Every structure is written in structure tokens, then in C-alpha cells.
Amino acid sequence: MRELLKSLDKLNHVYEQFDLLNFRAHKVMPLTFNKKDSKALLPQNKRLYFSYSYLDKEKTRLTNLILTQVINLKDPLFKQKKMLHPKLIDKALKLKNIDETHKKEMSELPNRNRKINKLKRLINMINDENIGICQGYLTQIKLLLYQNKKSLFIERPQQYKERELLDDSDFRMKIMQFDYDRYLYDDFTPEDFLDYLIFEKIRRHASFIKSYDARVLLPDATNCGFSGIAYEVEIDGISECYVTFKGTEADMDYTENSRSKRLEKFLLEGYKDWNYNVNAILVGKSEENDQLVVAREFMKYLQEHLKDNCLVYGLGHSLGGHFVQTLQLIDDCFKAGYTLNSAPVNLKQVQQVSPDLFDETTWQKLFELTNQKTVTNILNREIKRLLPREYPEIINQSFEQDLTQVFYEISYTIWVGQKWEYNLNTWKYPFKQHLASYLNEEEIHSYQHFFEQLFAYLRDSTTGTQIMRNTLSFVRARVKILQDDIDKPETSEFFYDYSNYLHESGIFLDRPQEINDDLNNSQLTMWKSSRREWPFLKSLNMDMLDLSVYFHIISGVKYFLNRTPNRID
Structure with a gap:
């Protein structure tokens, strides 16, 4: 089993390199089509294709090896748990089937000669690797081994420290991404997933894990489109709760065989979120505050059921980041929190939900400052002085030219806490976030x-x-x-x-x-x-539209975060 674990880690590393290669390919996509950019694309294509070819061969080799190792795996445990071995084989076969299907479809792709089309073809081939789904199956194999053979997973001697998981960027990305990928884990509970993820990140076993799904606890959550899940954990006597709020992107459930049902769910979920985005955040209408109302009910439920000494952290991507900021401003829900490419707080909406947060004079000053606004540091400092406090515990991380940043140019919108903006040096990306x-x-x-x-x-x-x-x-x-x-x-x-x-x-x-x-x-x-x-x-320019979406979603924006941000207080 130890050899199998090594092979699983190696294959997971290959898929991580595929994911990074996808980011690199998107990053060099030319948006201006001048001769200089076009000429530079030829050697870039060669390097990217060379990397892809190596990774694709290594992926196939490791996929075949893992299937062989799983089939030939002999362990006394299989006599006690007769379904464990078939489950492991099933997950390995799914990896193999995806690899074989990819090879067949890749051979059917047209051979295009233009340099830009070769780059697009490479991106299509990487996307066809189904990186997220394959990593999901890899995690499930490791999760099954972790649940049934914990002796293989050796703990570190050092005790867990407060916020250790929260401050781990990869943990934050994976726990936020899980809300989009839950359809992959039908055989497991959210507690199962988090139990293994915690050990993977810190090499300590959690003594207690409990999840709270807003859509299970609150019937109105499904009706209005709100999605949030909280995880209460205890590690070495430290109790923490990670509350994750899902973004606008509706999850495409590829385990649903019916394409029409898959699309139907995707469209309806997306519509509910965009209805809230437009009416509550963009416009500030009181009639469409249903998702925020449910979010507050969810936090109230958690406060009533969590342990007294539990530290509550907020995490949110896109629309989910809006909930982290807004809830912190209205109710001071979180000990700390991170948002990623977050939509803003709308003060008109806050006034409707919590009119007593400020007196009439302060409300009027805030509205005057945020109407007809152009974002400046001086303006931000004036706004912050009027808020109850500065909220340094909330960190809003974003790609500097992310499409959600346009929302911050709309009247009566602000951010709460710190803002860390990321970009690449000497990189040509034309999207303009300053509407004014x-x-x-x-x-x-x-x-x-x-x-x-x-x-x-x-x-x-x-x-x-x-x-x-x-x-x-x-x-x-x-x-x-x-x-x-x-x-x-x-x-x-x-x-x-x-x-x-x-x-x-662009x-x-x-x-x-x-x-x-x-x-x-x-x-x-x-x-x-x-x-x-x-x-x-x-x-x-469909290339620009595709890029704007890619650099907004978690899999695209996460690679900006290893750079030094521009911090806006």
C-alpha cells in the first residue's frame, strides 16, 4: 500500500503540473495580434507542447501503474471489509477510462497550423484531461486508504497551532473549491473529505469534525440559490469553524448522464445568483435581499450550535466573498476571513437590512462619498473612518484586473477589511476595471x-x-x-x-x-x-472573454497568489 500511495502522490503532482501549464498557456495568449507577440508565440508553443507531451506520457504511465497496483493489492483488511478492494479498483478504472477517452478525442482534434490556434488547441487538450475530476478520484482513493488503514499515515509530533489551516493558501483554495465539486464525492460525506484534507495539509488527525450545510438546514437556501457550508473541527484541543460561501458559478454536474438535466440545473443555479448579483449588489434593491437574509440565518444557526470556544473563520470566492464582507460589517461574525475575487458590499443593501448600523448623519456621509465615485486611496480612508472599525482580520485577495472589480466602481459599493491585489510584471492584459x-x-x-x-x-x-x-x-x-x-x-x-x-x-x-x-x-x-x-x-474577441472567466475562477486566480500583492489599506 505504501508503494500505491507513492504512485498516487506522483500522479497528483502530474495533474498539478497540468493545472499550472494551463495557467501558463492562458497567460501567454496574445490579445493584440501584433507581429512581436505573434513571433514570441512560436518558441513559447514549443516549450508548452514539450511540457505537455512529457506530462501526458507520465500521466498514462502512472495511471496504468496505479491500476495494476490496486488490482494486485493484497491485504488482510480486504477480508474484513469486502467492498473496500472493489471500490479502490472502481476509482482506478475511472482514471484509466478518462485517460483512454482523452487519447481518442485528442487524435480527432484538427491539426491547425496558425500559432495562435496551436496554443488554443493545447489549452483544449489540457482541459480535456479533466484535471479536477481526476484529482477528485485520486483523493477518493487516498481517502479510502486513510479511513481504513490509518497506520500508513504517520502524524507529525508538533501540536496544531491556531489558524495554521486558515493561513495555508492551498487549504483555503481546496476547501472553497469543494463546494463546487461536491458532486464528485457522492460516496463520501463532507466530514470524510475534510478529515483527509486536514491530515494532508498539517499531518495531524482531527479529533472532531462536523459539517453544516445551509441547503440542508434552511429550506429557503435552495429556493433563493444561497450556498454555504461550515466545518466545525477540533485538532489538539483547538476548535475552529470554517464557513465557506460559494460564488456565482453554478457547478456543472458531470456525473449527471442527461445533458439536458445537467444544463437545466446549471442555468437555474446561475440565474438565481446573477439575479442577486444584479438586484442586491449592482442596484441595491430591497426586494432581492433573500440570499443575504438566509446567510444571516445560517450564521445565527451556527452561533447557537457551535462550541463556545470555537473560532469562526469566513471564506468566500466571488459572490461568496461579498457575504464574508457584508456579514462582518453587519454582525461581526468572524474571527478572521479571506475572500478571493470578491464582489463588494453595497451600502444601500446594508441600510435596508441593518438600518441601525449607523446614525442618519453617518449614512448620509457614506452615500455622499460612494456616489459618483472613482476609487482612490484618499476616498477609501475617508470611508474607513466612518465604519465601526477597520476590520483588519478580513483579507480580500483578488487578481487586480478581475471582472468583479468593475462592481467596485458602482455607486454605494465598498470593501471591508484589507485588499490585496495581484498581477504579473510586464504582462499585457487589457481589461479595464475603472468604468469612470x-x-x-x-x-x-x-x-x-x-x-x-x-x-x-x-x-x-x-x-x-x-x-x-x-x-x-x-x-x-x-x-x-x-x-x-x-x-x-x-x-x-x-x-x-x-x-x-x-x-x-479587449x-x-x-x-x-x-x-x-x-x-x-x-x-x-x-x-x-x-x-x-x-x-x-x-x-x-472570444479569447478575451474566455480569459476574463478563467482568471476569475479559483483554478485560474490561485496562481497569482504566490506573488507580492499591492496592499490597499
Whole structure:
């Protein structure tokens, strides 16, 4: 079994290198297409493909070795627990099947000669490795061994220290990612997963673990889309609780065989979160505070059921980071906390939920400071002086140009605690998070109003198909209004400013031009007409859109965190 554990660790390291290679490939994706960038891509492609080829061969070798080791494994334990050996073989076979399927699909990929396409093909091949799923099966094999043969797992002699797990970046990433990947662990409880993860990180056994799932404890959580899970643990007499809040990304359950059911769940979950993002955070409407209300109920439940001396920590990615910050401002829930690419706190929403947090004068000052704002250090210091305290225990880590940073440019939004921003030196990534540099106050409010109207239009949608159909119907109607009013100077200016912002952010490759007068007289379809009159629409940069999503999710942003951040107090 010890040889099997070594092989499992080696294969897990290979998948970690695949994951890092994926980040490196995304990082060198050219977004400008000038000759210099294109020329530099040729040697980069060669290095990346060489690394991939080596890792792919090593993965296949280790996958075959692990399957052989598992099948040939002889242990007296199997006589006592007759299902253990078949379970181990089943997990190893799933790894083997994924590897064989990948080889077949990889051979069917077209051979493209352009340098940029070769890089895209490499990224597709890495994604086809199903890194997360395979690492899940590897963890499950080790988890089965850990549960049934603890003598193989030797503890360190040093006692556990307070916050040791919280301060481990890899532990934070894995426990936050678990909320997205729970579908992979149907054979195990969250306690099983955390028990092994704790030992893997600190080489100490937990004496007590209990999980609290908001969707199990609070019926309203599922209805409104809120997702949170808390883990109460005790290690060497120290009691801690890690409360994780899930982000906006709906998890695609690949264990569901029906593609339509998989997509249906994905769309409905995503819709609920974006409805909250838009109405509660972007707009600050009181009618859509349901997720925050449930989050407070969840924290109240935990406070009533956790041990008295338990240290409570908050962890959240994207939308989940918004809950960590907002709950800390309103209720002081956490001893400490980390957020990753977090959405902001909306003061209008906070006032509706907790009007007594500030007196009327303070509320008015905060609203004056955060209306029509451009983010500056001076402004941040003025805002902090009005808050109950500085909240240094909350650390908000983010990729400096993450797409959620646009939310911090919206009126009445703030962050709570410290902000650590990460980037790469001499790296070309054009996305602009400072809206106020391109759009005036009225245009930003128009941006908010558009999405508010969209979700009002989608309110009665009950299925994924209805959400998609009604979204297209809404966009089609708004484009028709734009076409009818494009000859008005203010409409033309609005359109140009938005378009120019998207161009400067790399979403469109071509710069927008002046609008032609005969747009509204065109007999072509809406899309063909738009592309004829606004040629830059044909230059939609899907590479930039893909990158903006990749650097937002946990698997993409985590590789920024080993660099020195720009700390904003």
C-alpha cells in the first residue's frame, strides 16, 4: 500500500503540473495580434507542447501503474471489509477510462497550423484531461486508504497551532473549491473529505469534525440559490469553524448522464445568483435581499450550535466573498476571513437590512462619498473612518484586473477589511476595471438599469429554456430601441462610450466608428444590420472573454497568489 500511495502522490503532482501549464498557456495568449507577440508565440508553443507531451506520457504511465497496483493489492483488511478492494479498483478504472477517452478525442482534434490556434488547441487538450475530476478520484482513493488503514499515515509530533489551516493558501483554495465539486464525492460525506484534507495539509488527525450545510438546514437556501457550508473541527484541543460561501458559478454536474438535466440545473443555479448579483449588489434593491437574509440565518444557526470556544473563520470566492464582507460589517461574525475575487458590499443593501448600523448623519456621509465615485486611496480612508472599525482580520485577495472589480466602481459599493491585489510584471492584459474613466455617471446608471430591467423581465422564467429564450427576446427588443433612437446625439454618444470601453478592455478588437445615418432604414436582420453598420461587432474577441472567466475562477486566480500583492489599506 505504501508503494500505491507513492504512485498516487506522483500522479497528483502530474495533474498539478497540468493545472499550472494551463495557467501558463492562458497567460501567454496574445490579445493584440501584433507581429512581436505573434513571433514570441512560436518558441513559447514549443516549450508548452514539450511540457505537455512529457506530462501526458507520465500521466498514462502512472495511471496504468496505479491500476495494476490496486488490482494486485493484497491485504488482510480486504477480508474484513469486502467492498473496500472493489471500490479502490472502481476509482482506478475511472482514471484509466478518462485517460483512454482523452487519447481518442485528442487524435480527432484538427491539426491547425496558425500559432495562435496551436496554443488554443493545447489549452483544449489540457482541459480535456479533466484535471479536477481526476484529482477528485485520486483523493477518493487516498481517502479510502486513510479511513481504513490509518497506520500508513504517520502524524507529525508538533501540536496544531491556531489558524495554521486558515493561513495555508492551498487549504483555503481546496476547501472553497469543494463546494463546487461536491458532486464528485457522492460516496463520501463532507466530514470524510475534510478529515483527509486536514491530515494532508498539517499531518495531524482531527479529533472532531462536523459539517453544516445551509441547503440542508434552511429550506429557503435552495429556493433563493444561497450556498454555504461550515466545518466545525477540533485538532489538539483547538476548535475552529470554517464557513465557506460559494460564488456565482453554478457547478456543472458531470456525473449527471442527461445533458439536458445537467444544463437545466446549471442555468437555474446561475440565474438565481446573477439575479442577486444584479438586484442586491449592482442596484441595491430591497426586494432581492433573500440570499443575504438566509446567510444571516445560517450564521445565527451556527452561533447557537457551535462550541463556545470555537473560532469562526469566513471564506468566500466571488459572490461568496461579498457575504464574508457584508456579514462582518453587519454582525461581526468572524474571527478572521479571506475572500478571493470578491464582489463588494453595497451600502444601500446594508441600510435596508441593518438600518441601525449607523446614525442618519453617518449614512448620509457614506452615500455622499460612494456616489459618483472613482476609487482612490484618499476616498477609501475617508470611508474607513466612518465604519465601526477597520476590520483588519478580513483579507480580500483578488487578481487586480478581475471582472468583479468593475462592481467596485458602482455607486454605494465598498470593501471591508484589507485588499490585496495581484498581477504579473510586464504582462499585457487589457481589461479595464475603472468604468469612470470611460463612462459618465448617467451612463453607469444606464448600465445598472439595463441589467435591472433584464432580470425584471426574467422574473417569471421557471426553466433554463425560458431563461435563455427570454434573455434573447429582451436583448433583441433593446437593440431595436437602440436602432430606432441611434440618430439622437445622446444615444449615439452612449453607444460609442460603451463600445469604446469594451474595445479598450479587449472585448472587441476593432475600435468603434461613427454610426451611419441609414441604420434604422436597413431591411437586413438585426444581427446582420448591426454588423454592417457597426463593423467592430464582427471583431468580438472570444479569447478575451474566455480569459476574463478563467482568471476569475479559483483554478485560474490561485496562481497569482504566490506573488507580492499591492496592499490597499
